[in-house]
Amino acid sequence: MQTSASLSRSTTFLADLPARSLLGQRWVYHSLFWTVLSLYNTLYFGFMLNNYTQAVFEFSVKFPFYLVLVYGNIYYLIPNFLLPGKYIQYFAYLILATLFSVAVIQTLINHLIYINYCPVGYHPNVLFDPKPTAKRMFDTFSVFGVTSGIKLTKDWIDNQQRIKELEGQSVRNELEFLKSQIQPHFFFNTLNNLYSLTIKKSDLAPEVVVKLSGLMSYMLYESDSQETTLKKEIEHIQNYLDLESLRFGKRLHLDFKIEGAIEQKKLPPLLLLPFIENAFKHGTSHETGALDLKISLKVLNEHLLFEVINPKFDNQQSRKKHKGLGLKNVKRRLDLLYSDKYELTIQPSDKEYFISLFIPLN
Secondary structure, X not given: OOOHHHHHHHHHHHHHOOHHHHHOOHHHHHHHHHHHHHHHHHHHHHHHHOOHHHHHHHHHHHHHHHHXXXXXXXXXXXXXXXXXXXXXXXXXXXXXXXXXXXXXXXXHHHHHHHHHHOOOOOOOOOOOOHHHHHHHHHHHHHHHHHHHHHHHHHHHHHHHHHXXXXXXXXXXXXXXXXXXXXXXXXXXXXXXXXXXXXXXXXOOHHHHHHHHHHHHHHHHHHOOOOOEEHHHHHHHHHHXXXXXXXXXXXXXXXXXXEEOOXXXXXXXXXXXXXXXXXXXXXXXXXXXXXXXXXXXXXXXXXXXXXEEEEEOOOOOHHHHHHOOHHHHHHHHHHHHHHOOOOEEEEEEOOXXXXXEEEEEOO
């Protein structure tokens, strides 16, 4: 047995239910439609006939037939004939059903209402008098048309919603796939760097492990979301640059500039790093092993301008078969994320590569 407190909570819960939860029920919409249709018949035809009682009697006879015709059309004729493109069969069955229904309705109205149940003064019409027959056929087809239009419109809206959901899911899946390709690519490069340090028994190896641990934490746990803060992304880039600085030492000449207010700005994670990876991979001279790298990150109102400049050498033929994985992935991600709302410029010259990315920030 419920206590008064539990009853009070139940009452409060029911009172707090949003109205849309009730309106979302199919039976509510159907009941509302038939209520409106019955009121229309009663008020409009009662006014036209100057007799509301007769209008109520007639609609009470027509109502069961309308139910059978409407739901038969919605749940049988439309899915089995109209939607598959069997238009001739659909309209043939529709006309036959209408003619049969109107004939039965005429008979019932004449013999049940006009003769037995209507007040004195009502006179039965001829069974197939053209005027009332045409009127009732028009009424029946009107109900068919309205309900069919509602059904087809609802199905079209639902179908468009499903298409959007599938497209959105497909985009999300592709973005996750592209991001998952970037992460192993990055770890492969970094582990190679760590391997070279351990071979040399460098004292820098432990520091590399610590930096790599921080990067792995970011990639595995913080980059799963659709967005990250620009500040965190910059910290991630800085950790990567620190790792490369440990590997290159004095051979790396790095100019990393940050301008503008980076607080409260957001962007997709792991979007900028592939450009920097590409610069390290293709901007190193085989002869000297040195790299002159310029990175500029500017926040301009609600946009980010990101630029990378690295040298270009002629002795990079052996790297061509490996190039482009991270860059191709990030281009595809940009297309999916921003459509035509971003600008990516890649300008190779005889001596350097220049990459510029302009994207909106959230």
